[in-house]
Amino acid sequence: MRASSRPVAGIAGSVRAPGDKSCSHRAIMMAAIAHGESTITGLLEGEDVLNTAKAVKALGAGVARTGQGAWTVDGVGPHGFASPASDLDFGNSGTGARLMMGLVAGHDVSATFTGDASLSSRPMERVLKPLREMGLKAETAAGGRLPAVLTGGRLRAIRYAPPEASAQVKSAIMLAGLRADGVTVVEEKEATRDHTERMLRAFGVEVGVEERAEGGPVVSVRGGQALRAIKGASVAGDPSSAAFAIAMALIAGEGEASVTGMLDNRTRTGFLDAAKEMGGVLRVEADGQATGEDTVRVIASASRLKGIDLDPALVPSMIDELPIFALLAAFADGRTKVTGAAELRVKESDRIKAICAMLAVNGVAVDELPDGFIVTGHGARGVAGGGLVEARHDHRIAMSALVMGSAAKQAVAVDDIAMIATSYPEFFDHMASLGASVETGAA
Structure with a gap:
């Protein structure tokens, strides 16, 4: 039209x-792996975020809309994701697809990530490269693009310096780091949006941030931490x-x-x-x-x-x-x-x-x-x-x-x-x- x-x-x-779209994605994802039921208001109800909600629901989280911008998410806890019965379709959302790759990486599941023509033309290797180093198995279409078949499992912590400044890469690594053995560290080339760090803290996770005189901050997360559900989260x-x-x-x-x-x-x-x-x-x-x-x-x-x-x-x-x-x-x-x-x-x-x-x-x-x-x-x-x-x-x-x-x-x-x-x-x-x-x- x-x-x-x-x-x-x-x-x-x-x-x-x-x-905020970035915060809405993260709120849904973190509530999905938290212990208990979270309530969220102010959530963006655009197609990108709705596709993320569908994805975590397909993986086993309970997701329900209770009003305009108001949602409840019944989290599965750190070990509760199950392989979905169908593909996870992220439509046009690079944020949804890339962050969910990190979220899925540490779970014993197999999932196929898909998207529309636009998303399927965008690069995914920048995220999959460090996740593979942590232990994720991933097969992609030519050029490291969607569709991609991901098989998660036990992960090892890494120290990684992304070649380009990217909040999506940093966030995917941090979300995977929640399920890794040891402390996962990301050395940022320059500061990027820090919504993942802030949202993780709100859900009870300890996140380390070390500012440097040159370059971006060094962000770290210790594996094995459990997220606590939030009543009254707002975006x-x-x-x-x-x-x-x-x-x-x-x-x-x-x-x-x-x-x-x-x-x-x-x-x-x-x-x-x-x-x-x-x-x-x-x-x-x-x-x-x-x-x-x-x-x-x-x-x-x-x-x-x-x-x-x-x-x-x-x-x-x-x-x-x-x-x-x-x-x-x-x-x-x-x-x-x-x-x-x-x-x-x-x-x-x-x-x-x-x-x-x-x-x-x-x-x-x-x-x-x-x-x-x-x-x-x-x-x-x-x-x-x-x-x-x-x-x-x-x-x-x-x-x-x-x-x-x-x-x-x-x-x-x-x-x-x-x-x-x-x-x-x-x-x-x-x-x-x-x-x-x-x-x-x-x-």
């Missing part, structure tokens, strides 16, 4: 950030989803918009830092707490933005927000350069190519780099628009294109919006409540 977004004079209003709002409303407020004419309940974590707030550096008018106020995380309210106002050279050190903390950041660059005065983002090549799409194509078809001057892009901004209301964006089965490209239409001179269309439901089911309702003009219809 296609959609198009028309220019508006301004936006106003407030939305609550949907549950903070997703900064990656909140970024769309924040960006629209900055570039779509006059007005002010706020996002409440957003996760406040230094490993995830790079987008706010970058937007402020560009001249974005943002206020951030404390807004409570969720399990293992603080939350904030972000108020964004229409702003005159300027181009910047994005510090590569910020990239890991805004990797998922780079498509919407590219829009800020398009509506800024001057040049914006992004480097150090080669990870975008292996997301739901080749996001560097997808970002450049999205901008170019709407009249924005953009140069593709091996690890990023250079955007020559057109200033406020200076982007021509009028293009049809190819989403490439990538939810963040589709949503970014529709935000662009709110601020461009002409409407912007996107060829497919089906995948938006994987991460942000409320996207269209939230856009409308803020004053955006979006129309959907058959292709």
Whole structure:
């Protein structure tokens, strides 16, 4: 199904950030291997997280929805997973598939991991390599891709330094380390999102974190620790989803918009830092707490933005927000350069190519780099628009294109919006409540 977004004079209003996808995956997984019944609120009910819930249920955990964003999970304990009767289908979710590989590795089960065409084109060896060193048996399709048949069992602890900064690799190793003999250690190349460490602690697991003068932290977990069920666990709002409303407020004419309940974590707030550096008018106020995380309210106002050279050190903390950041660059005065983002090549799409194509078809001057892009901004209301964006089965490209239409001179269309439901089911309702003009219809 296609959609198009028309220019508006301004936006106003407030939305609550949907549950963070990364934290939602982790809450379901950890509750599934805990002793007893956990209750979770604020869970993101996008297709990616629902596929993770189906996977742990197929492995033996009790999973039930009790209300909007409210779930109970009856954990099987550290030894309770059983081989599923059918394949574990993770749809479009790399996080779900990769973290579940670590969770399954230490159990005496055999499971086939599958996904949609997009996920099946993405690399899995970066996760499977260290898990094999720990003792997992895994057979994959050509190129280390899905489908993959995993056979878990007894694991040995390892000390591993991932060649690229990756929270997914770190998390998979840590989850496997819960079932390994000894202490498993991950030496990070640079700091990545630390939701796994925080969530494990909330479930009663001791996690070691040693900061270093150079490089990222050294994270460790001792095998044999049991997780305790949590009554009243809650999931903070997703900064990656909140970024769309924040960006629209900055570039779509006059007005002010706020996002409440957003996760406040230094490993995830790079987008706010970058937007402020560009001249974005943002206020951030404390807004409570969720399990293992603080939350904030972000108020964004229409702003005159300027181009910047994005510090590569910020990239890991805004990797998922780079498509919407590219829009800020398009509506800024001057040049914006992004480097150090080669990870975008292996997301739901080749996001560097997808970002450049999205901008170019709407009249924005953009140069593709091996690890990023250079955007020559057109200033406020200076982007021509009028293009049809190819989403490439990538939810963040589709949503970014529709935000662009709110601020461009002409409407912007996107060829497919089906995948938006994987991460942000409320996207269209939230856009409308803020004053955006979006129309959907058959292709």
